[in-house]
Amino acid sequence: MRMFALDYARPAEESEVTATPAYRYDPLLQLNVLDDGRIAARDRALLRELGSTTSTAGSKTHFDD
């Protein structure tokens, strides 16, 4: 027997955590930037692709900056 709620658990998806980010943190700008130097938070397509999902509480991807 295990805790009741665990009967409804499912394996966590790890794809978003293991994928290589399309951006890096620029310590001078204090912002995430793309390879071409653009500010990642202004790229709506990227936001939609990487960080626009509702939190799945356990997600390591945050993109609200």
Place this chain on the structure above:
Amino acid sequence: MDRLDARGVPVVRLDPADLPGAVGLSGEYGQGGLRGTLSAGGRRVGLGALRSVWVRRPGVAGSGAPEASAWLTQEASQALYGMLRGSAARWMNPPEAAYLARHKPWQLRLAQECGLPVPATLITTVPDAARDFARRHRDLVVKPVSGSHPQDPPLVVPTSRVAPDADFDAVALGPTLLQRRVVKSADVRLTAVGDRLLAARKEVSPDAAPEDVDVRFAPSAQAWRAVGVPRSVAAGVRGYLDAARLAYGAFDFAEDAEGTWWFLECNQSGQFAFVELDTGQPITEAVASWLARPGPER
């Protein structure tokens, strides 16, 4: 960050995990009170000049140090938050308020007190209490009490419809949150930023399965759309924020066929970009505006 830069508001961004190390902190208590500085990434701010602090999923203080330890974490955490808390800065959100606000059982009670409709809920370790609750309410969902998920191994525990033949014996193994299932016509996310309330609604597909309870995991082609906030909900939410001393909160509601918004939870650090992208609501701008506003707390 980008919005604050555009406003010309100086910002120091840091991760408490990097204290000590990439983050520097110094404060002196003398006749003039507390004078101190905080530095990171080549930027520096005087504690006396700090107008606001945005806490966004911070690392554990001291955890990035080469000699990390539980004691160092205590020391770094006390030094950082203690000194920052001693400044006149406004917080989004104050750490002690955030700590309490993460307790979902407390959220439910506060929502009730603020007049927000809360679905019948039971949190119990007593199997007979669970059976009695199931007899009275029949159609139930189960969700984590804490909102967190097991990490070893990594699992997710979505809000799930309880099977009709569920055996409640296992309730004795850990606190279990059971709640009457709201037959919802839509999910509502209300993002509160200071005095601004920005609500969005995501309609439930007509062909959605009753088992698709959790909007985070349910397949849906529907987009979030901006929606007005009913007056009674606005009053309840503002009362909640005042009582919880929160400047930011992401409220989740389930809307039923009668249009009632049932309070599910308030995440004091809930994400908002996914709503903004769908609706165009200026949530980021509202956060930046709140942070940029000069003046002392309240």
